[in-house]
Amino acid sequence: MxxxxxxxxxxxxxxxxxxxxxxxxxxxxxxxxxxxxxxxLEIESIFITEYKNSKIFADEVNKAIHDTYKLLKSETSIRLKDLNYIYLVSDNNKSLTNSVYHGKEVYEENKDGFFSYENGIYTVGETTNSSLINGFPEDEQYIMYIAFPDRFMKEQQxxxxxxxxxxxxxxxxxxxxxxxxxxxxxxxxxxxxxxxxxxxxxxxxxxxxxxxxxxxxxxxxxxxxxxxxxxxxxxxxxxxxxxxxxxxxxxxxxxxxxxxxxxxxxxxxxxxxxxxSGRFIKDSICHKIIEKVNMNIVNLKSYSLTKSLYQRQIVFIITSGILILFIFLFISMPLLMITFLTIQMLFIYWYIRCNNKTFDEINKGFNESIEEQMRSERMKLDLITNVSHDLKTPLTSIISYIDLLSKEENLSRDAREHVNILIEKSDRLKNIVIDLFDLAKSTSGDINLELEIIDLKKLIEQTLGDMEDDIERTGLQIKTILPEKPVNIVADGKRLYRVFQNIIDNALKYSLKGTRIFIELLVEDDGKAFVNIKNIAGYEMNFASKEILQRFSRGDQSRTTEGSGLGLSIAESFTNVCGGNFKIDIDGDMFKVIISFETVQLAEV
Structure with a gap:
């Protein structure tokens, strides 16, 4: 849904x-x-229900008062036209009105809109809002009556x-x-x-x-x-x-x-x-300019070729700007304009040609650098492969002779202890050589894989069963969280068995005593299976996840525990060649290995 x-x-x-x-x-x-x-339309009409209390009417009243007063004080004859009110204004010299009525009582009949001024005191009608008046002009020598007819007020209402x-x-x-x-x-x-x-x-x-x-x-x-x-x-x-x-x-x-x-x-x-998409700033012109400037500054410090390219670019911009300016200045003189235009075209040709040469030299140096790096990496792999292969023959002979020596019955007690130490150390050296050989082959890609559909759940259970003696010797507990149904993937069973063996062995060696190791197998809806192997380290992990995956790198810097430092590197390499993904996550004292594979669905019979 x-x-x-x-x-x-x-x-x-x-x-x-x-x-x-x-x-x-x-x-x-x-x-x-x-x-x-x-x-x-006046917004005020929403909040004030009566027109006679509105600011619109107040403005009209005050305008009427001031216009009428100006009319009285004017020395010339002025006539106010199209008025909505009647008025009467008089002083000692003259009396003016636009109505046939001269009695105050006629004006007072308009109770909602009557205003008067006499003897320095103003009054209003019976239901007229007195707060509408800003004030009559202060002059006791005049009388003013103003009234807005009831008919007008009803229409306005x-x-x-x-x-x-x-x-x-x-x-x-x-x-x-x-x-x-x-x-x-x-x-x-x-x-x-x-x-x-x-x-x-x-x-x-x-x-x-x-x-x-x-x-x-x-x-x-x-x-x-x-x-x-x-x-x-x-x-x-x-x-x-x-x-x-x-x-x-x-x-x-x-x-x-x-x-x-x-x-x-x-x-x-x-x-x-x-x-x-996170491109708002990156796609801005300002960011592009700043990025270009920073790039040029960095490149100028490192590469002479790009320095010459940058200097040529500056010369091109300045010179082109000057030439274009001359072209516009002499646009009315065709001969000079064509001359400067020709120079500009030749200058562009020179700029492109020189830049192409510089770019070819940069590409050449870049390709040579990549080839040198690849050659160096191949030499490292060949060296590891050849050395590990050459060590196998003498090491096999040493192990054989030590085995014969251990079977001698006339050995003294001290000699027997020395032989046991030789057996232990020769076995460890044998494992290191095998690890080196396997790592070199998987890294170089020269490895034969037997890909098949395997049950990841059963493989984990088999690995734990084979390592049961080692687990009991450490005294650590392993907590497994596995699904009930099989989890099928396509991988090389032997290589993947080695992956889990190395990871669990690593956890047994470096876990804090008295803690538990957690192994969890999860299957997500998108068809991916995740194996999470977690343990608490018994030492301070002052390294990054990428560092621990490097060859011969060990978390135990004091090297008090046995190990070649190749276990996790081999596990990562084997996981990758089998088509999986290998990741390490470090959170405080928690060391976590995450292995993921695409699952496959078997057809039901």
Whole structure:
């Protein structure tokens, strides 16, 4: 079920639907904001239920007060047109009004929008919000009555309620679009670069573009955001509907917004894929430049050929820059321009030819170095093979004569002890020679393998059974965790037996007394079998896992225990030639060997 859901989520169709929905949702959010701007819908209408208590009305009241006062103090005749209020203002010299009524009681009838100033004191209507007034001009020598008719206030209240309802729906819709688009964007970010049927990260051609260049994909959005307020058309409107000019503008804004989102989305998802693959910084121009500079600095210190190449490159850049400058300067003089262009072409030819020669010399030196290393490695292997082979014959004779000597009955007690020591040391020398010979053959690849299907579980049990005496002598306990069913692999049984024998022998020699050795066989769902052999070291392991796998390397630096230092190296080499993988993990005092093989399934009969 999980695999099916993963396949659906990574499906190109699902990704395409999510991308289209994001474009639609974000475009709709932008268009809703443009609609609010077109129709001058006030956000305040959501929070304040009555128009008479709004800041919009307060601004209109204060403007009316100041405009009327200016009208009184003006020496010329000024007429205020298209007013939403009636006023009466007078002083000792003149009296002005835009109404046929001159009594205060007529103005006071407008209880929601009445303001008066007399004898330095201002008053408001019965239900008028007094906090709306910033203050009448301080001058006791005038009288001012201002009233917003009840009819006007009712119409404004109706529009105010309508605006609040529209804005509430728009804001809820914007929040919904924002949440859905955010969830879809998070989904695209999580699945981008992932395809059905594989966990490998897949990249697109655009991911090869430099990181800084991809930033240009965000430029259209920045330009569009900065120009959008200037494009919005503020034509006259009736209620909260749009006229045909504004409708056309909305369509255009929607199309441009969608295109901008597509460009930004492509750049963003490419950035995400770069981050997932660890290429975000590596693919940047700045990183490339710094890497080039560092490389040149390092190479200049080491190689004379690359130093000359670097110097030639500097000369080429500077000279080419000067020649190109002259070409542009003399573009109006064809003869001189062609001359400098010809020089530039010849200079490019010289640069390419000299660089090819330098590259050939570098490649030649590189190939010679590789051949020398391979020759040296072959000589080492041949030396080990020949020496171990030449040691076998005299060593066999020595062991034979020691065996004959041990059978003599007239030997003294001291002589018998000396013979026993010779037997012990000759056996150890024989094992070292055999180890050297086996290691040389497996490393060189000159080894005959008898590959067959073997049961890894039985091989481990057989090895432990054959080494039972050695295990009892050490006093260590071995804890095995093996599966009930056979674990079949393809390998050389004799070589793999030697691998487990060497590893267990190594654990018996170097484990802390009183501890246990753990051998665990695991089979994973992907068809791999893992053998984990763990023990606690009886000494301080101040070495790395790679060092212990080197030839003649021993963890016991004091060399108080027996061993040639070849056991683990042979185990690794035999594991590799059998097609397995050999790994050592050191965690504090824990020494762990991990061997893995591909399992095979036998056909059921």
């Amino acid at each position: 999980d695999t099916k859901l993963k396949n659906i989520s990574r499906s190109p169709l699902t990704k395409s639907i999510a991308s289209i929905l994001i474009i639609i949702l974000i475009s709709m959010m932008i268009l809703q904001l443009v609609y609010i701007d077109y129709t001058n 109706k529009l105010w309620n309508e605006a609040g309802q529209i804005l509430t729906k728009i804001i809820l819709w914007i929040i919904l679009c924002l949440v859905l688009s955010s969830l879809l964007l998070f989904y695209l970010i999580s699945v981008t670069g992932r395809k059905v049927g594989t966990d490998k990260l897949c990249t697109l051609w655009i991911d090869n573009v430099y990181t800084e260049v991809l930033f240009l994909g965000f430029t259209p959005s920045m330009v569009w955001i900065s120009f959008l307020p200037q494009i919005v058309s503020h034509e006259e409107y009736i209620g909260y509907s749009l006229n045909h000019i504004q409708m056309k503008s909305m369509y255009l804004i929607g199309v441009i917004t969608a295109l901008t989102i597509i460009i930004c989305g492509i750049s963003l998802l490419s950035w995400i894929r770069k981050i997932k």
